[in-house]
Amino acid sequence: MKKKIKYFFKQNICILLIFYLAFIIAYFLDSYSFGYILSLLEEKNMNFTKFTGIILLFYAIIFICKFMSDILGQKIVYLAFKSRMEQVQSLVDKTYKSKYQYFEDNNFMSTLNRAIDFFGGDNIGYQGVIIDMVYLFPYLFLVIISGVTIGKNNIFIVLLTLILTGLSFPIKQKLNDFDIDTDLENGQIGEKLEYFQEITTDNSYGKDIRTFGLKPIILERYEELAKAAKDIINRRTNLATVLAILSLLIEVLNDGLVLYILYLSRNELSLALIFLIFSMYILLKTMFKKVLETLADLNKNAKLFTDYDSTLDNSGQEYNDSQMANNLEGFDIEFKNVSFAYPGSEDIVLDNLNFNINSQDKLGIIGENGAGKTTLIKLLIGLFDPSEGKILINNKPTTADQRLEYFSSVFQNSLLFAGSIGDNLFFNEDNLASDKVEYARSYFAENTLKKDGQLIDLSTNIGQDFYDDAFKPSGGQEQLLLILRALVQDARMLVLDEPTSALDPSKEIEFYERIEKESKERGFIVISHRLAVSNIVDKVIVIKDHKIEDIGGHDELIKRSDYYRHLRDLASSMYESEAK
Ligand code: ADP
Numbered sequence: 180m181k182k183k184i185k186y187f188f189k190q191n192i193c194i195l196l197i198f199y200l201a202f203i204i205a206y207f208l209d210s211y212s213f214g215y216i217l218s219l220l221e222e223k224n225m226n227f228t229k230f231t232g233i234i235l236l237f238y239a240i241i242f243i244c245k246f247m248s249d250i251l252g253q254k255i256v257y258l259a260f261k262s263r264m265e266q267v268q269s270l271v272d273k274t275y276k277s278k279y280q281y282f283e284d285n286n287f288m289s290t291l292n293r294a295i296d297f298f299g300g301d302n303i304g305y306q307g308v309i310i311d312m313v314y315l316f317p318y319l320f321l322v323i324i325s326g327v328t329i330g331k332n333n334i335f336i337v338l339l340t341l342i343l344t345g346l347s348f349p350i351k352q353k354l355n356d357f358d359i360d361t362d363l364e365n366g367q368i369g370e371k372l373e374y375f376q377e378i379t380t381d382n383s384y385g386k387d388i389r390t391f392g393l394k395p396i397i398l399e400r401y402e403e404l405a406k407a408a409k410d411i412i413n414r415r416t417n418l419a420t421v422l423a424i425l426s427l428l429i430e431v432l433n434d435g436l437v438l439y440i441l442y443l444s445r446n447e448l449s450l451a452l453i454f455l456i457f458s459m460y461i462l463l464k465t466m467f468k469k470v471l472e473t474l475a476d477l478n479k480n481a482k483l484f485t486d487y488d489s490t491l492d493n494s495g496q497e498y499n500d501s502q503m504a505n506n507l508e509g510f511d512i513e514f515k516n517v518s519f520a521y522p523g524s525e526d527i528v529l530d531n532l533n534f535n536i537n538s539q540d541k542l543g544i545i546g547e548n549g550a551g552k553t554t555l556i557k558l559l560i561g562l563f564d565p566s567e568g569k570i571l572i573n574n575k576p577t578t579a580d581q582r583l584e585y586f587s588s589v590f591q592n593s594l595l596f597a598g599s600i601g602d603n604l605f606f607n608e609d610n611l612a613s614d615k616v617e618y619a620r621s622y623f624a625e626n627t628l629k630k631d632g633q634l635i636d637l638s639t640n641i642g643q644d645f646y647d648d649a650f651k652p653s654g655g656q657e658q659l660l661l662i663l664r665a666l667v668q669d670a671r672m673l674v675l676d677e678p679t680s681a682l683d684p685s686k687e688i689e690f691y692e693r694i695e696k697e698s699k700e701r702g703f704i705v706i707s708h709r710l711a712v713s714n715i716v717d718k719v720i721v722i723k724d725h726k727i728e729d730i731g732g733h734d735e736l737i738k739r740s741d742y743y744r745h746l747r748d749l750a751s752s753m754y755e756s757e758a759k
Pocket residue numbers: 283521522524528546547548549550551552553554555
């Protein structure tokens with residue numbers, strides 16, 4: 180945090196210095212004015228012209244300085260915003276350098292959400308800290324000059340004000356501590372409340388909510404959470420009220436004592452000087468309070484910031500953006516005694532797997548739900564590292580992020596991003612080789628991917644939030660585009676998790692024909708319940724209860740594995756009943 184703030188100051192030092200000068204002069208002269216005018220009036224040899232001249236000059240300076248500090252103040256808000264945007268960018272960068280395993284960890288995700296909130300607001304979090312820091316210096320400076328001006332006449336008023344105003348610091352601190360403590364609570368409650376807001380505005384949930392009459396239970400849960408949130412805010416309001424009263428009492432005491440001191444010295448001081456001291460006292464009190472409040476706020480934000488910054492720093496940031504590995508030769512993969520449990524869980528999801536495959540292989544993975552099929556391919560393609568054992572490529576042990584470069588995948592929950600279809604398929608211009616473009620276009624035609632009666636093209640946009648005329652693919656159409664995205668990544672081995680679940684039978688057949696054809700160049704691994712798959716794969720890995728039950732060709736397995744036959748029978752009976 181300190182480094183980031185230092186950087187902001189260094190970058191904008193000139194504008195900040197001019198702003199400070201204008202701000203300090205404006206505030207100081209403004210407070211000084213009343214006493215000063217009185218002192219001019221007290222001067223015996225002051226004529227009207229001289230008086231008017233001095234006053235005009237005096238107010239002209241105040242006016243210019245106020246004007247400058249207002250304009251520059253706006254500019255500084257813009258600079259703080261700009262810096263916040265840069266921080267968001269670096270946060271995103273840092274986040275996606277974190278190992279993928281953290282994204283399946285609830286604690287990490289919740290800290291990350293709060294981090295995003297920290298950078299998400301205009302007046303709170305990061306931008307708030309910057310603005311606080313910017314104003315801290317002129318406030319402090321005004322404390323010093325008003326203190327010195329008063330101190331020349333009465334040091335006791337300065338000390339009294341510093342001590343009494345200082346008492347408000349623990350008060351403010353207490354309120355901030357409450358905010359930090361309940362931020363955790365609030366953060367989590369807030370996230371859950373957001374969840375309810377999201378499902379209320381999302382039509383895919385809306386369907387189920389209506390179909391199953393879920394409204395009462397949703398409202399009930401929402402009310403519980405809303406009550407908890409109201410409770411926190413209520414406690415905060417009560418605390419804030421007590422603290423506000425205390426701080427007001429301190430202020431009244433301070434004002435009263437200062438007025439009493441001035442009353443006692445009324446014989447030694449001129450009226451102009453008394454006014455000057457009093458207005459300087461108001462400036463001192465106000466600015467010192469602001470300094471203390473700013474420090475307390477900074478303290479609070481620094482705590483929040485440290486919390487997630489260390490979480491991100493500890494999230495194993497070693498992953499560099501996956502490069503398109505265009506010249507991958509065939510490669511061998513070996514799983515050696517690989518076991519895996521999800522982070523934060525004791526359950527062994529994959530238990531001591533050993534097998535070899537080649538990137539040219541055509542491989543199927545089958546097993547019942549929850550057996551560990553998806554987890555196996557997540558390990559393979561480099562989303563996780565094994566908890567035990569090694570994954571070797573060409574006989575060399577690999578880390579997760581090294582493996583990412585070798586595979587191109589379609590998961591059941593893969594997504595397209597808001598942008599053109601070209602962006603989604605090719606990511607950057609360099610990959611736009613004309614044969615790829617042709618390949619994509621013929622794919623659109625073969626799969627009759629149409630919007631408003633016209634075939635879609637690379638320039639067709641997706642994402643209703645971004646484009647009013649966005650193409651809204653159906654579930655099956657989206658799956659076809661996700662498959663295409665994997666297909667156009669040269670040379671990588673294809674890894675497909677139930678890739679055809681949303682496709683109609685004719686498209687499904689076309690898909691298998693296509694990857695058959697593709698597989699002359701590169702192999703694939705497919706998880707599928709579909710019987711058709713066994714006709715096109717060379718080898719099947721059968722997973723049962725988190726272990727490899729058997730590996731072999733379809734014919735071998737039919738002969739030797741009861742479990743394989745059992746799975747096949749289940750699948751074929753399903754197909755038969757579907758056919759009836
Ligand atoms: P399959 O693909 O064979 O249906 P998965 O590999 O998806 O099975 O899941 C295997 C097991 O791992 C399941 O018991 C599932 O509950 C568990 N699991 C999956 N994802 C996570 C996760 N992020 N955290 C903890 N457990 C998980």
